[in-house]
Each structure stands twice: as C-alpha cells, then as structure tokens.
Amino acid sequence: MCSICGHYPCHPQCPNAPDPEAVYECASCKEPIRDGDDYFELDGDYYHEDCFLDNAPGILVEKCGAVRGTADARCQ
Ligand SMILES: [Zn+2]
Ligand SMILES: [Zn+2]
Incomplete structure (x- = not known):
C-alpha cells in the first residue's frame, strides 16, 4: 500500500500515481495527451486543449x- 495516499494502486491525485496512459501526441508541444485529457483534433493532428487554445490562430493559418x-x- 502506498505510504502517501494509503491506496493500492495509488489514488489518481497521489504524487506516486503512475501517469495515465498516453493516447495521442500533441502536435504543438510534442508531449503525450493522456487518458482523461481534453484535446482538439484537426486534420489528424491532436492538441491538448490548452495548446490548441493558446495557438489557435497559428494553427488556423x-x-x-x-x-x-x-x-x-x-x-483599395
Ligand atoms: Zn499513492
Ligand atoms: Zn500540448
């Protein structure tokens, strides 16, 4: 049993918890988009919600x- 959260396997909020499974790779920051993350998909590229919103004008261009x-x- 984990000494921090007292659960096995760890509670998802526990710092000892393993990272959730990577599902996609963000086309903006190249970091994994993990199980449970919100994302945007455009033309087969996936973006973290935050990355997409931060870069939306550039992505549209x-x-x-x-x-x-x-x-x-x-x-004129
Ligand atoms: Zn734990
Ligand atoms: Zn990202």
Missing part, C-alpha cells in the same frame, strides 16, 4: 489557409 493581414486603405 498553418492548417486552414487563414491569412492575417493589415487593412490598408491605400490599396
């Missing part, structure tokens, strides 16, 4: 052809 421009009245 890279994957979806989004274009960032600066409006310029002189070009």
Whole structure:
C-alpha cells in the first residue's frame, strides 16, 4: 500500500500515481495527451486543449489557409 495516499494502486491525485496512459501526441508541444485529457483534433493532428487554445490562430493559418493581414486603405 502506498505510504502517501494509503491506496493500492495509488489514488489518481497521489504524487506516486503512475501517469495515465498516453493516447495521442500533441502536435504543438510534442508531449503525450493522456487518458482523461481534453484535446482538439484537426486534420489528424491532436492538441491538448490548452495548446490548441493558446495557438489557435497559428494553427488556423498553418492548417486552414487563414491569412492575417493589415487593412490598408491605400490599396483599395
Ligand atoms: Zn499513492
Ligand atoms: Zn500540448
């Protein structure tokens, strides 16, 4: 039995608990997306929810052809 949480196997919140199984690899940070993590999938790439939200504009530009421009009245 674990001396920290008193359970065997460890309680999931216990620092001795093994990491949950990796299910996907995040295309942004390259870290595993583990069992129970929230994720986004785009074109077969998987992202942690946080990574996707942090990088959404860049991902849209890279994957979806989004274009960032600066409006310029002189070009009209
Ligand atoms: Zn434990
Ligand atoms: Zn990530």
